[in-house]
Amino acid sequence: MQDPNGSSDEKSESRIYIGNLDLRITEAALIKMFSPFGKIITEDFLWHTRGRKRGEPRGFAFIQYSSKEEARLAKEKMHGRLACGRPLVVRVSSDKYLVEPAENSSKGVGEATKTSASGTSSGQMSRSSKITAIKNKLKTLEEEGYSAKKQKQEADTSLQ
The missing domain is CATH 3.30.70.330 (RRM (RNA recognition motif) domain)
Known part of the structure; x- marks a missing residue:
C-alpha cells in the first residue's frame, strides 16, 4: 500500500x-x-x-x-x-x-466466504476485494479439493 x-x-x-x-x-x-x-x-x-x-x-x-x-x-x-x-x-x-483482513489459508471455505462477503455493511465490495476473495476461495478449494479428490480415489480403489 x-x-x-x-x-x-x-x-x-x-x-x-x-x-x-x-x-x-x-x-x-x-x-x-x-x-x-x-x-x-x-x-x-x-x-x-x-x-x-x-x-x-x-x-x-x-x-x-x-x-x-x-x-x-x-x-x-x-x-x-x-x-x-x-x-x-x-x-x-x-x-x-x-475492508478485508489477510485471509488465513487454514480457514474453511465457508469462513473465507463469510469474511469476504461481509467486507462492508452494505454488502457491496470493491473490485479488488472481490478478486482477492475469489483468489482466496479458489486457493482453499484447491487445497481441500485436492485432498478430497485423492481420498475419493483411494476409497474408490479400495471398494473394487
Whole structure:
C-alpha cells in the first residue's frame, strides 16, 4: 500500500468511491451533492460501454478531492445518506485495503466466504476485494479439493 514517494497513497486517500447510486442521479447532481465538502479535482461517473445497458449509468462513481481531509469529510457526511430513496455507500479509496483482513489459508471455505462477503455493511465490495476473495476461495478449494479428490480415489480403489 505504501508508495515509496507517497504520491499514489496520498491520491488514493483523497479519492472517494460512491456506490449504490440510483440510475436517475446525473453527473451534475452528484457533483452538486459532493461539492460542499471540498474542491473536486476529478469526477469519474461510470457508464455501461457495451451490451444492452450501453449508455446507462453503472451505479457508482469516483470523486477526487484536493485533500484527504475533504475526502474523509465527504465520507463522514454522505455515507448512508439517502439519495433517491437509496442509501449511498461512500468509502475513501485507500480504505479498500482495510475492508478485508489477510485471509488465513487454514480457514474453511465457508469462513473465507463469510469474511469476504461481509467486507462492508452494505454488502457491496470493491473490485479488488472481490478478486482477492475469489483468489482466496479458489486457493482453499484447491487445497481441500485436492485432498478430497485423492481420498475419493483411494476409497474408490479400495471398494473394487
